[in-house]
Amino acid sequence: MALLTIHTYPDPVLKEQAKPVTEIDSRVRKLIDDMAETMYDAPGIGLAANQVGKLEQIIVIDLQKPEIQQGLIALINPVIIKAEGTTKYEEGCLSVPGFYAKVKRHEKVTVRALSPEGKQITLEADGLLAIALQHEIDHLNGYLFVDRLGPVGRELFKRKWKKRMADKGKSFARGS
């Protein structure tokens, strides 16, 4: 097991389309293990391969709430095959640390994917899991939650991020 580096905005790898996994071998299973370890260490509730610099269609999710007894979900080549309803949820992302905003999503989704054992699975989800699945599958297609904010929210994000980067530069110059 190994911790991987989480790439943060505006790293270009976050804007790229991940490629389908064609063979689920020990290399892919190790990547899944390392992604899970990296997610738990952060800590976060979801991670997509783009975020650790790998353009492969792999996501891991663990909502880590005692009332949700789901445990670790690892999905390969996940696709949303059905979506219904709309909902809004305040999202964050390990690749956009310290920024949170409400994002409009589908309320219920059905996802088809391969399990780490190579089995075809179909997952029906609502609530927080439905949000997490849409957020992570978005990553595989090169989208961040800040791309889904609408023009006003996106400008607010860019302004805040620029200010944060400028403040960081100042503290670096001071050596603090």
Ligand code: QAP
């Ligand atoms: C995606 O997000 C997600 O800003 C996973 O400073 C978001 O794990 C799924 C995190 C909303 C469902 C709903 C964010 C950690 C973690 C931060 C995360 C931070 C430290 C985010």
Ligand code: CO
């Ligand atoms: Co994310």
